[in-house]
Amino acid sequence: MQQSPVPPETPIYRRIADGLREAILSGELRDGDRLPGENALMAQYGIARATARQALSVLINEGLAVPRRGSGVYVRQFRPIRRHGSRRLSHGRWGRGQAIWDADTEGRPYTVDEVHVDRETAEEDVARVLGGSDVWVRRRRYSVDGRPVQLSVSYFPAALVEGTPVVAEDTGPGGVYARLGELGSAPAHFTEEVRARMPHPHETVQLDLPAGTPVIAIMRTAFTEEGVPVEVNEMVLDAASYVLQYDFDA
Amino acid sequence: MQQSPVPPETPIYRRIADGLREAILSGELRDGDRLPGENALMAQYGIARATARQALSVLINEGLAVPRRGSGVYVRQFRPIRRHGSRRLSHGRWGRGQAIWDADTEGRPYTVDEVHVDRETAEEDVARVLGGSDVWVRRRRYSVDGRPVQLSVSYFPAALVEGTPVVAEDTGPGGVYARLGELGSAPAHFTEEVRARMPHPHETVQLDLPAGTPVIAIMRTAFTEEGVPVEVNEMVLDAASYVLQYDFDA
DNA sequence: AAGTGGTCTAGACCACGCG
DNA sequence: GCGTGGTCTAGACCACTTG
Numbered sequence: 427m428q429q430s431p432v433p434p435e436t437p438i439y440r441r442i443a444d445g446l447r448e449a450i451l452s453g454e455l456r457d458g459d460r461l462p463g464e465n466a467l468m469a470q471y472g473i474a475r476a477t478a479r480q481a482l483s484v485l486i487n488e489g490l491a492v493p494r495r496g497s498g499v500y501v502r503q504f505r506p507i508r509r510h511g512s513r514r515l516s517h518g519r520w521g522r523g524q525a526i527w528d529a530d531t532e533g534r535p536y537t538v539d540e541v542h543v544d545r546e547t548a549e550e551d552v553a554r555v556l557g558g559s560d561v562w563v564r565r566r567r568y569s570v571d572g573r574p575v576q577l578s579v580s581y582f583p584a585a586l587v588e589g590t591p592v593v594a595e596d597t598g599p600g601g602v603y604a605r606l607g608e609l610g611s612a613p614a615h616f617t618e619e620v621r622a623r624m625p626h627p628h629e630t631v632q633l634d635l636p637a638g639t640p641v642i643a644i645m646r647t648a649f650t651e652e653g654v655p656v657e658v659n660e661m662v663l664d665a666a667s668y669v670l671q672y673d674f675d676a
Numbered sequence: 677m678q679q680s681p682v683p684p685e686t687p688i689y690r691r692i693a694d695g696l697r698e699a700i701l702s703g704e705l706r707d708g709d710r711l712p713g714e715n716a717l718m719a720q721y722g723i724a725r726a727t728a729r730q731a732l733s734v735l736i737n738e739g740l741a742v743p744r745r746g747s748g749v750y751v752r753q754f755r756p757i758r759r760h761g762s763r764r765l766s767h768g769r770w771g772r773g774q775a776i777w778d779a780d781t782e783g784r785p786y787t788v789d790e791v792h793v794d795r796e797t798a799e800e801d802v803a804r805v806l807g808g809s810d811v812w813v814r815r816r817r818y819s820v821d822g823r824p825v826q827l828s829v830s831y832f833p834a835a836l837v838e839g840t841p842v843v844a845e846d847t848g849p850g851g852v853y854a855r856l857g858e859l860g861s862a863p864a865h866f867t868e869e870v871r872a873r874m875p876h877p878h879e880t881v882q883l884d885l886p887a888g889t890p891v892i893a894i895m896r897t898a899f900t901e902e903g904v905p906v907e908v909n910e911m912v913l914d915a916a917s918y919v920l921q922y923d924f925d926a
Numbered sequence: 927a928a929g930t931g932g933t934c935t936a937g938a939c940c941a942c943g944c945g
Numbered sequence: 946g947c948g949t950g951g952t953c954t955a956g957a958c959c960a961c962t963t964g
Contacts, residue, residue, distance in 0.1 A: 437933060444877070451876070463949065474935045476726070479950085487737045487887070488874040496943030496949050506871070512762070512924030526801050526869055526895040526908070555774045618922045619776055621756070622872035622890045622915035624738040626701075627694070637737070640872045640890035640915065645776040658776070665872035665890065672868045672922045674762030687952060713930065724954045729931085746930050746962030 439477050442467060443484035450490050450501055457503040461491055489638030489666065502636070504666055507534070507570060511618060511672040527669050537569040540632075543593055545584060552581050552658050555647055560584040562593045564602070567632060574633050575667040581658040586611060602657070603648075611656045613648035620644050622665060633664050640665040689727050692717060693734035700740050700751055707753035711741055739888030739916065752886070754916055757784070757820060761868060761922040777919050787819040790882075793843055795834060802831050802908050805897055810834040812843045814852070817882060824883050825917040831908040836861060852907070853898075861906045863898035870894050872915060883914050890915040 436444075446462075449455045462470065467478035482499050485491040492502045506527065542565040553559035561581045568576040580602065587593055591605045598605070603613055625633065625641045633641070642665050648657040686694075696712075699705045712720065717728035732749050735741040742752045756777065792815040803809035811831045818826040830852065837843055841855045848855070853863055875883065875891045883891070892915050898907040 439933080447877070465948075475937090477934060480933085482950090490874075493950060494943080495941070495951075498943095498949065511922055526805060526897070527871065551776050555776060612926070614926050616924055616926065618920075618924075620870065620892075620920040620922070621777065621918075622892050624740075624888055624890065627697070638874055640874065642870075642872050647774075647776070655774075668871070670870040672761055672870070672924070674866055674868075674922070674924065676862075676864050676866065689952080715929080725956090727953060730952085732931090743931060744962080745932075745960070748930065748962095 438471065438473060439480040439484070442471060442478075442481035446481070446485055447488070447490060450485070455501050457501055459501045461485070461499040461501065463498050485638075486636070487638045489636070489640075492636045502666075506669045507575065507667055509663075509668055509670050511670060512616075512674060525671075534570055537572070538566050539569065540565070540567045541595060542566070543595060545593075548581055552660075555658055556581060556583050556655055558583055558585070562587050564593075570667070573667070575664050577629065577632055577662040579660045581660075582656065586656060606656055611650050611654070613656060614651040615649040615653070616646055617649075618644055618646045620670065625662070629662055633662070635664060642668060642670070644670075688721065688723060689730040689734065692721060692728075692731035696731070696735055697738070697740060700735070705751050707751055709751045711735070711749040711751065713748050736886070737888045739886070739890075742886045752916075756919040757825065757917055759913075759918055759920050761920060762866075762924060775921075784820055787822070788816050789819065790815070790817045791845060792816075793845060795843075798831055802910075805908055806831060806833050806905055808833055808835070812837050814843075820917070823917070825914050827879065827882055827912040829910045831910075832906065836906060856898075856906055861900050861904070863906060864901040865899040865903070866896055867899075868894055868896045870920065875912070879912055883912070885914060892918060892920070894920075 446455075455461065461482070464475055464478045464482065467473065467481060468475055471478075482491065482493070486493060486499070490502055491499050493499045508525070542563075544563050544565075546561060546563050548556065548559045548561040548563075550559075552561065560583070562584055564578075564580040564582075566578055567574055568578065582592060586609065587606075590609060591597055592602055592609075600607075606612055621643045622640050623643060625635055625639070629635070629641055635641070642661075642663040644659075644661040644663070646657075646659040646661070647655055648659070649655050696705075705711065711732070714725055714728045714732065717723065717731060718725055721728075732741065732743070736743055736749070740752055741749050743749045758775070792813075794813050794815075796811060796813050798806065798809045798811040798813075800809075802811070810833070812834055814828075814830040814832075816828055817824055818828065832842060836859065837856075840859060841847055842852055842859070850857075856862055871893045872890050873893060875885055875889070879885070879891055885891070892911075892913040894909075894911040894913070896907075896909040896911070897905055898909070899905050
């Protein structure tokens with residue numbers, strides 16, 4: 427037997443997915459709640475297993491639900507961190523300014539791990555910006571509340587940082603930017619290019635991302651007061667964990 | 677019969693997807709190229725149809741491929757538009773500044789359609805920012821090269837714009853901001869909150885998004901010189917069509 | 927007309943989790 | 946141990962695109 431002769435406008439699996447999405451977005455199903463499982467959907471709608479799975483996969487790929495093996499499918503949560511771009515302009519300057527999206531206050535403890543510092547040959551895009559492919563690279567991963575949220579790779583011109591604390595494992599108080607300042611190359615201007623896309627496999631692993639989670643990719647270039655580029659920083663953020671904030675004037 | 681007794685590390689459909697992804701990311705398969713179809717994969721790997729589909733669905737949900745009914749599955753392309761946040765800081769100021777990501781030059785013709793102007797009661801988040809829920813709302817959709825790329829909804833305090841050209845269908849030269857200026861409420865400061873997520877169903881329709889495409893959601897608040905909020909602008913961008921650029925000082 | 931992807935059924939074995 | 950989701954098979958009918 428096949429389905430009813432006239433497919434009722436939209437396929438069954440879509441109608442089921444739509445209903446569940448509605449329940450999630452309306453708040454009827456809340457963070458961490460369990461969705462009806464495959465067996466429940468099969469019984470309730472009289473459908474085959476594959477069809478029930480297809481319905482659930484829609485929500486999973488939309489990032490609204492997360493499957494847990496041996497347990498069930500659950501509503502996913504969104505608890506972002508607020509990341510300030512141009513902070514100096516944002517702080518209590520425009521009295522009545524209010525944030526639209528809720529986000530945890532900054533200042534939560536970051537954990538840094540998987541720090542690697544290496545001398546490498548930069549890819550073409552980075553080399554073009556820095557004006558040379560001979561670079562030192564600092565890679566690291568940031569976690570908040572034990573969950574990885576950001577990968578970060580910084581590139582520095584080798585001629586500038588060779589043999590300096592910039593390429594040490596621990597860069598000391600104030601971090602890399604303070605050390606660059608001591609070299610007479612304090613970053614003064616920044617350009618950030620922001621994209622969103624689905625993660626690559628290694629990002630999925632390193633950030634422990636469920637299906638349906640995009641990443642935000644930021645390429646930041648730091649310039650000295652004189653306009654000399656001294657760092658390119660490539661960041662990949664779990665999109666479900668971040669709200670970026672930028673403030674500027676007309 | 678079932679598969680071989682020991683699942684060889686990773687499931688078949690993943691291995692196939694990994695291979696195809698590799699081919700795409702390495703450039704072996706290029707923009708618009710056709711991927712091996714379901715039948716080809718079934719024959720090549722000796723697998724069932726559902727398994728071949730599962731492999732392809734991975735790439736589709738990652739936004740790397742797009743299925744075309746009756747035709748095949750094709751490599752997707754990424755041709756972004758560059759959107760400048762704080763442009764005033766960016767223009768030729770830091771001589772050697774180079775962009776990392778390619779993007780079409782701005783200035784390509786935008787098309788605006790589906791313009792709707794209505795008086796409404798704002799949601800709580802917008803009302804909190806504007807200091808009241810009585811608002812006028814301007815909705816519109818932007819297209820470039822005939823493809824929809826952005827949805828935009830602007831909220832204005834009704835008390836400020838009631839009966840002014842701000843709420844006319846055509847706002848005239850200089851647009852809404854010029855009209856706000858004539859009202860003595862010229863926007864002078866902006867805050868943008870940026871998120872990325874998977875699209876809601878109506879966004880998928882209005883932006884004609886294939887599966888696996890995230891959207892960038894921007895909430896921009898405009899303030900006068902005195903710090904009075906005069907507009908909240910909620911934008912939803914096709915993430916595959918945009919690179920955002922922000923420039924700021926240390 | 928042939929080939930493609932879209933939807934759906936009815937089974938199967940598996941690893942995992944939770945009580 | 947039982948229910949859960951993860952993977953896979955072997956079929957079917959359909960709508961659509963293309964030569």
